[in-house]
Amino acid sequence: MPFAARQALPLAVLLASLSLGLLSPLACGIAVAFILWLALDTHLPAWLWLAGTLLGSSLLAAHLLPGVAVLPLTGMQDLGGGAPWQLRFNPDKALLAAGLLAWWLGQASRPWRSPQWSMIAAIAGLLLVPTLAVSTGILGWLPKWPEHFWPWLASNLLVTCLAEELLFRGLLQRVLVKRLGAAFGLVLVALLFGAVHLPFSPAFALLASLAGLAYGLVFHFSGERLWTAVALHGAVNTTHVLLLTYPI
Incomplete structure (x- = not known):
């Protein structure tokens, strides 16, 4: 997939999150920096790119990025667990998925092992x-x-x-x-x-x-x-x- 088409994925999630008011300017800036960082995988030393990617991914996956709001999509439901459950849109994790997917689609495919x-x-x-x-x-x-x-x-x-x-x-x-x-x-x-x-x-x-x-x-x-x-x-x-x- 062409580079521009791949980058459209995280940018679409970023714009959607901004339009919903879920990202502060600081969170938006960090998200843009993360997307740009992922695109530098072939231009940086492998260890440096990996370290930066793991740091950014950890912040997004653990919901530690400041200035991010969660969008509830349903009411609370009791599904038998220890606490009620609610379907929510987490823009930080969605940005992580879209950003890493854009990187992944640029990787070479390999044959099946078994x-x-x-x-x-x-x-x-x-x-x-x-x-x-x-x-x-x-x-x-x-x-x-x-x-x-x-x-x-x-x-x-x-x-x-x-x-x-x-x-x-x-x-x-x-x-x-x-x-x-x-x-x-x-x-x-x-x-x-x-x-x-x-x-x-x-x-x-x-x-x-x-x-x-x-x-x-x-x-x-x-x-x-x-x-x-x-x-x-x-x-x-x-x-x-x-x-x-x-x-x-």
Whole structure:
């Protein structure tokens, strides 16, 4: 995809967020700097670009960017979790997804390593993660059809799953597998993915690590095709919201 077309993605999210009054001038300036930084991946030393990208990504993913407002899209809903849930638009995470996607679309594609093992990892992850969640009591069994399911699915796939898979698999896993080998790289990224879920609970973080390992294996065996990890991540999250207590 041409460079200009790729950059239109984060710029569209930025303009939409500004038009909704969700970004302060400071937040807008930092977001623009992050988008420009990502575009310099071939012009900076690899370690410097990676460090800056991880810093900016962490600020956006953890909602630490000052001057960002959240837009509620639905009312509060009780989906069986420990607290009511509400569908919201987080412009910082949407900017992260769009910015990293613009970078990712400029990367060269690679051949499949093993479609069979990629499928096995996907099926195992989709079955094991919910089963362990219920059997260990981390989550409860609660089949339901939530109101606003389709908007939730679109938001979860295009913002949450996309941003997290771009950061953890598209960026971190590729770097760590190259430097440490497949086994160590995959496990380390899975543990890091689990660690960011520690605010929910240590048990949920372990479950997230297992899910992260499945996403990483699918990504690895597919020849680093991002859509495979995003699809599995979305399928696990959909199983969660439709069959289990949500969010926790």
